[in-house]
Amino acid sequence: MNTDGATSWQAVRDEVLRRIREREWKPGDRIPHEADLARELGCARATVNRALRAVAEDGLIERRRRAGSRVALHPVRKARLDIPVIRVEVESRGLPYHFSLTSKSDELPPPAIRARMKTAPDTPLMHVVGLHMAGGRPHALEDRWIDADAVPGVRDADFSTISPNEWLVLNVPFEGGDIAFSATTATREDAAALDCAPGAALFLTERTTWHGTRILTTVRLLFAPGYRLHTEI
Amino acid sequence: MNTDGATSWQAVRDEVLRRIREREWKPGDRIPHEADLARELGCARATVNRALRAVAEDGLIERRRRAGSRVALHPVRKARLDIPVIRVEVESRGLPYHFSLTSKSDELPPPAIRARMKTAPDTPLMHVVGLHMAGGRPHALEDRWIDADAVPGVRDADFSTISPNEWLVLNVPFEGGDIAFSATTATREDAAALDCAPGAALFLTERTTWHGTRILTTVRLLFAPGYRLHTEI
Structure with a gap:
């Protein structure tokens, strides 16, 4: 050599x-x-x-x-994944963006959410549902639970003017989280919201974010048919 | 302060x-x-x-x-994505793994693949198709094109004993690539290979890998229903 x-x-x-x-x-x-x-x-x-x-x-x-x-016992290739704010992602494709708030309320979460948020059975959480629009068409359905006691200021956030997705990025110092990507079939309800056929294949992102030992939020983002998450490695 | x-x-x-x-x-x-x-x-x-x-x-x-x-004009959260060899991923879930080679041949690629591989119109590429099995069930369908002139040793690789996925990780120094994740609907052919219903929602990974200016390989990995790609951020 x-x-x-x-x-x-x-x-x-x-x-x-x-x-x-x-x-x-x-x-x-x-x-x-x-x-x-x-x-x-x-x-x-x-x-x-x-x-x-x-x-x-x-x-x-x-x-x-x-x-x-x-x-290495288990070779693993590492990729970097940039996760932009949805508004930025839409606008970078040259499309006008709009967030449409469907509902915001304090609710007792279903058991699966409670397990993920690690909250006590009788603790209500903030539940926000809304639709990210791109060029006047549904882009992604956001269904989010927030532990409002763990996120200062969130009770006063106006999600009719900024999406929870963007508000949280701007307001919460991020520490850790996990994220899962999968494919799922549009239910009748999903299809109505996303203006697609029931049974269509949809890209799903599930994300849970914590700060220290506290779980801050968990979100289900369901994208309209045709969505691709792209990154360089 | x-x-x-x-x-x-x-x-x-x-x-x-x-x-x-x-x-x-x-x-x-x-x-x-x-x-x-x-x-x-x-x-x-x-x-x-x-x-x-x-x-x-x-x-x-x-x-x-x-x-x-x-x-930042465009706040972006950065995640790290670990992409294990499929065999390792399956075995880490406690399931026996097997790769079943369907076909391996030199072919003229269709235009979309040719564009992605940036090869001349009359250049044949190595085309490998096979099925990753987990616990005796189909796990992922691998459909891969390789520029054999750019990957030393690949003509002698025995893909009946090691998947192209794993062989490439072990043999090719990795430099760059891009990767896209999406959801797609199982065609009749996909469904037959993956033993699922036609029309099922499937998770799709498309990956192109290069070294210097040379494109080495492009692959389409289609996962059986229920697959989740999980990472911590």
Whole structure:
């Protein structure tokens, strides 16, 4: 590898990939120290570091600050997903945007929501339903539950002028959450709201957001037929 | 903010969020230098830096190395999406995994694939179709095109023992790609392969992967009903 005296990080990466692929380094094996690899391959330690970082981004090795690097047991490719505010997403496609509030009330949540929000059985939550419109056509149906005690100011928010989706992004410091994407079949009710045929295949996003130990909100976003969530990796 | 002499980064973050929310700092506005903010708020510059980093991760400000930070015109929440090898995903759910190769041949791709792969009209590509099975049931249908000239070794890969999905992760240093998620309706053919009803709502992943300027592969992964893609953010 070092015949011309300048080993590129790409060459080191390819050598590392070869060893993983040919099982010289097996899943779970510890990878030699960077300094040792650099000596062996006749290159700078920084070059090894750059190469291992690339392989780690590919998900083939796991790096731990103190424990060193290991060959991943379960290779995972990592993608970054940008989740824009729905208004911004619609406007970036050149379409006028409008949020139409259907209902906002305090309600006792159904058991599935209560479990997700981890609230006591007799605690009412804020329930907001509304429709994101793009170019005068239904774009997404938002069905959201909010723990108003955990979100300062939300009781005074005017969701007839700003969607809960956008209000929360602007007002709540975000800490953690989980998100699930799936496909579902339009019920008669969904179809009426989204102006599509009952039984149509719809893209569904379910998101739960927390701050510290407190669950702030959980939302179901159901998109009109044809929606694609796109990202670069 | 500085009554007790120790301003936390969280307090700085909340103050920054307040200014953005109340439009003291408007979308597109340049944010004061860290040193100036630190002086104004009576805290260490590192504290301001930590706070601005958190707000940037929330997508509310955009940081540029030289040009300084600005209030984001389009707030975007960033999620990390881990995309495991399908075998690993299935096995992590405790189900036995099997890949069943349906066909592998060199073919002239249809125009849509040719456009995506950016190949010349008369260039055949490797076309691989197969079924990922979980616990003896269809899990996902993989329909993939590969530019075999751009992927060393792929002509010798034995896709009856390893899926193209897994072979590519192990063999190809990954550089970039794009990915789209959507919902689609099962055609009669999809339904036969995935053992579901025609018209069922199916989760679809479309992924194109490149290395440098070369497009390596494009794949359509169609999941059996009930599939959810889950991630933490």
